[in-house]
Amino acid sequence: MLLSSSVSTPVTGMAWRRPAVCAATVMMCVICYGDRAALSVALPDIVHDFGLSSSQAGWVLSSFLWSYFFLNLPSSILLDRLGPRLVGILAVAVWSAAMVQGSLAMTLPAFLLSRVVLGVGEAPTFALGAKVMRLWSSPRQRGLMMTLFTSGISIGLASGAIVAGYMVAHHGWRMAFSILASVGFLWCFLWYFLYPARIKTPETPTPKTRFSIRPFFASRSFWGVVIAQCCVNYANFLMMSWLPIILKQRMNLSVFDASVYTAYCYTGAVVISLVAGRLGESLHHSHTHIPTGRKRIVALYLSVVAMLGFLPFIHSIPLSMVCLILSMGFVTAGSGANMALLADLLVEQDALGAANGLVLTFSNGTGILAPVITGYILQFTGSFEYVFYMVAALVLAGAGAVLALPRTPIKLHAVANG
Numbered sequence: 001m002l003l004s005s006s007v008s009t010p011v012t013g014m015a016w017r018r019p020a021v022c023a024a025t026v027m028m029c030v031i032c033y034g035d036r037a038a039l040s041v042a043l044p045d046i047v048h049d050f051g052l053s054s055s056q057a058g059w060v061l062s063s064f065l066w067s068y069f070f071l072n073l074p075s076s077i078l079l080d081r082l083g084p085r086l087v088g089i090l091a092v093a094v095w096s097a098a099m100v101q102g103s104l105a106m107t108l109p110a111f112l113l114s115r116v117v118l119g120v121g122e123a124p125t126f127a128l129g130a131k132v133m134r135l136w137s138s139p140r141q142r143g144l145m146m147t148l149f150t151s152g153i154s155i156g157l158a159s160g161a162i163v164a165g166y167m168v169a170h171h172g173w174r175m176a177f178s179i180l181a182s183v184g185f186l187w188c189f190l191w192y193f194l195y196p197a198r199i200k201t202p203e204t205p206t207p208k209t210r211f212s213i214r215p216f217f218a219s220r221s222f223w224g225v226v227i228a229q230c231c232v233n234y235a236n237f238l239m240m241s242w243l244p245i246i247l248k249q250r251m252n253l254s255v256f257d258a259s260v261y262t263a264y265c266y267t268g269a270v271v272i273s274l275v276a277g278r279l280g281e282s283l284h285h286s287h288t289h290i291p292t293g294r295k296r297i298v299a300l301y302l303s304v305v306a307m308l309g310f311l312p313f314i315h316s317i318p319l320s321m322v323c324l325i326l327s328m329g330f331v332t333a334g335s336g337a338n339m340a341l342l343a344d345l346l347v348e349q350d351a352l353g354a355a356n357g358l359v360l361t362f363s364n365g366t367g368i369l370a371p372v373i374t375g376y377i378l379q380f381t382g383s384f385e386y387v388f389y390m391v392a393a394l395v396l397a398g399a400g401a402v403l404a405l406p407r408t409p410i411k412l413h414a415v416a417n418g
Contacts, residue, residue, distance in 0.1 A: 017196070018136050022145065024187070024194055025132045028092060029152025031184050032125050033240070034160025035099055035118070036064070038180050040244050041164040041259045042173035050108045058375020061241040063112050065368040068119035072364055075124035076357020084132050085195040087124050089188045095121025096184030103177035127356040130339055134352060146343075147277025147336035151270050154332055157240060158266030165259020215412045216358055221292070224405030225342045228298055229363040231398025232334045234370045235305055235391045239328055241371035246384055251317060265324050272329025273336070276301060280337055291409045294341040295402050301334035302399035309392025312385040338402065347411040355410075 039046070039061065047057050079087045095118045102114035129149045137145040160180065167176035216222045243265065248258040280297045308327045314320050339356065346355055374387050 017194070020194055021132065021136050022148070024191060025129050026149055026152040026155075028088065028125065028187060028191075029129055029149055030156035030159065031092065031180075031187055032095070032122055033153045033156030034163070035095065035156075035180050035184070036240055037157045037160030037262070038099075038164035038173070038176050039115075040241055041161050041255065041262070042168050042176060043245065044248075044255055045168060045173050046111075050111070052108075054379040055372075055375045058241075058372045058378075060112065060115070061371035061375070062237075062368050063115035064119035064122065065237075065364055066119060067116045068123050069361065069364045069368055071120060071123035072127070072361040073354065073357040076127040076360070077354050079124050079127055079131060079357075080351070080354055084128055084135075085191070085197060088128055088191050088195065091121050091124050091128065092184045092191070093121070093188050094118075096181040096188075097121075099177045099181035099184070103174040103181070124357075126339075126360055127354075130343070130356045131352060134343055146340045147273055147280070147333055150332045150336040150339075151273045151277075153236070153240075154266040154269040154273060154328065157243075158263040158270070161244065161259045161262040161266065165256045165262075168259075169254075169256040212412065213358060216355070216410065219408075219410045221345050221406035221408055221410050222359075224295070224402045225338060225345070226359055226362045227401035227405070228302060228338050228398040229335065229359050230366040231394045231401075232302055232305065232331055232338065233363040233367045234394050235308070235327070236331050236335065237367035237370040238374060238387065238391055239324075239331070242374050242384075242387075243324075249384070250320065261321070265321065265328060268321075268325035269328035269332060272326060273332035276330060276333035277336060280333065291344045292341075292406045294337060294344055295406050298334055298337045298341055299399040299403040301330045301337055302395045302402070304330040305334060305395040306392040306399075308388045308395075311388045341402070341406070342410075345406060345410045347409050351412060 043057060043061070046052070046060065052060065075087070075091075098114050098118035098121060101117060102111055105111035105114055129152075130146065133145040133149050163180065164173075164176045167173075167179060244255075244258045244262045247253060247261045247265075248255070251258075251261065253261065280294075280301070283297055305327045307323055311320065311323050314323055339359070342355060342359060343352060346352055373390075374384075377387050377390075378384065
């Protein structure tokens with residue numbers, strides 16, 4: 001399977017378009033996670049409409065991940081073949097159509113189908129963002145640019161929570177889904193005119209790489225990145241799925257007030273993640289020549305996320321918010337730094353899209369479990385106490401793995417396309 005070499009070198013001759021493309025890529029991430037936030041905010045009303053238990057609600061929250069998990073790698077390979085322009089338009093159009101489909105669903109199976117279709121559209125999103133950010137940024141900016149892209153997660157969840165919260169409270173969850181879908185369709189038109197059909201890179205002949213998963217599986221460094229991403233993604237999907245319910249339960253809030261506090265958390269997390277990303281690049285500056293140099297930053301960030309384990313002992317609302325904001329900010333910063341570490345380690349850069357897809361296949365497999373396991377724990381215990389203990393232990397394990405395993409670059413078997 002031959003991959004294009006388009007990600008191996010930065011784009012040249014389009015300096016005026018660079019910030020616009022990067023901003024639109026972040027906006028894609030914002031829209032993606034804003035659509036996901038709508039489900040979490042609307043969950044109490046959806047549970048009421050369909051008559052669901054807590055464990056069934058967990059399955060609804062994870063339903064989009066069923067297709068997302070299986071299509072991460074195939075969609076990333078397709079991305080390397082077709083390029084960000086076409087794949088971006090198709091992806092956002094499909095998941096926006098799925099939001100419309102969900103707003104019209106009158107039965108639980110029909111609603112679940114809409115979430116599965118949404119997962120189909122969202123499958124290439126993270127790999128697409130990683131590829132575009134690497135292609136349109138300099139080597140010294142890549143860690144920060146990936147953190148900027150992943151900060152779109154928090155921005156999207158914050159804006160999606162507040163918009164969906166208002167719409168659900170005043171017009172119902174179905175209207176909220178439709179309004180958010182329209183933003184996605186507008187983005188498709190913008191991307192079509194903004195992203196060039198062809199891009200220029202420095203004229204350096206690069207052999208194409210025949211992609212195979214075997215060299216990845218044989219690499220200790222790859223498994224260090226994978227384990228860390230699995231652990232941080234569990235924390236990410238826990239918050240993405242259950243945060244409004246966590247806040248509603250801990251603070252006895254209405255649906256709209258819970259969405260406002262959710263927006264506060266994610267807005268604060270954006271600031272924390274960008275500061276952490278900038279700090280991480282400063283710390284990494286003297287180690288840019290070492291492929292494994294970024295792993296200590298990843299381990300540090302994941303260790304900070306483990307403060308969630310202290311949340312059951314915090315009874316002050318302001319301190320609880322501080323704990324949540326800090327941990328969520330470092331989830332984003334840790335994920336961005338870890339994917340930048342993958343790019344640093346990978347020798348054959350033309351396989352970066354597929355490499356991202358392979359990592360995300362594993363990490364989203366873990367992500368599927370987060371809302372489901374949380375639903376069962378909540379059903380049997382009635383609280384989130386053991387949920388927080390579990391996620392703290394996981395991210396500490398991820399920090400240990402990324403610190404211990406990556407020691408050498410990840411090298412694939414490259415063959416010249418003669």
